[in-house]
Amino acid sequence: MSAQTQTSHSxxxxxxxxxxxxxxxxxxxxxxxxxxxxxxxxxTAIMAVSSHVRQTEFTGENRAGFCLIGACQDCYVMTEEGQRLRACTTPLQEGMRFVTAIPVDAGV
Ligand code: FES
Structure with missing residues (x-):
């Protein structure tokens, strides 16, 4: 397998x-x-194209994860269907759809 690498920034x-x-x-x-x-x-997929994965329900601040090992729960991201996923331990799969804004009907 090629060891060729590329750096991208989007x-x-x-x-x-x-x-x-x-x-x-x-x-x-x-x-x-x-x-x-x-x-x-x-x-990693979201953070390669965005500055954050979600906004906190309490202050609206942008959050981008903290521990990156599944321990802090700072990286929860919402799917378009309203499911919460721990982003740092969930493998990216084809066709996943995410939103970073707090849903209007979140009740917070
Ligand atoms: S970044 Fe801490 S649980 Fe995902």
Whole structure:
């Protein structure tokens, strides 16, 4: 397998370094089509294209995860269907759809 790497930056908090032959994985963020890579977690895929994964229910501040190992619960992200996922431990799958804004009907 090629060890060739590429660095890309598309406005996200993370700067992606990946092998060029890794399979693209399509997902959407706030209704906009995005492309992650095979092996991404939801967090790495979103943070490669965005500065945050959600806004806190308490203050509306942007959050981007903290521990990156599944311990702090700071990286919860909402799907368009209203499901909460722990982004740092959830593998990205084709067709996932996420929103970063607090849903209007969240009751907070
Ligand atoms: S960043 Fe801490 S649980 Fe995901």
């Amino acid at each position: 406005g996200g908090q993370f700067h992606r370094r990946y092998r060029q032959d890794e399979k693209p994985i399509g997902f959407s963020l706030n209704g906009v089509a995005q492309v992650g890579r095979l092996g991404d977690t939801v967090l």
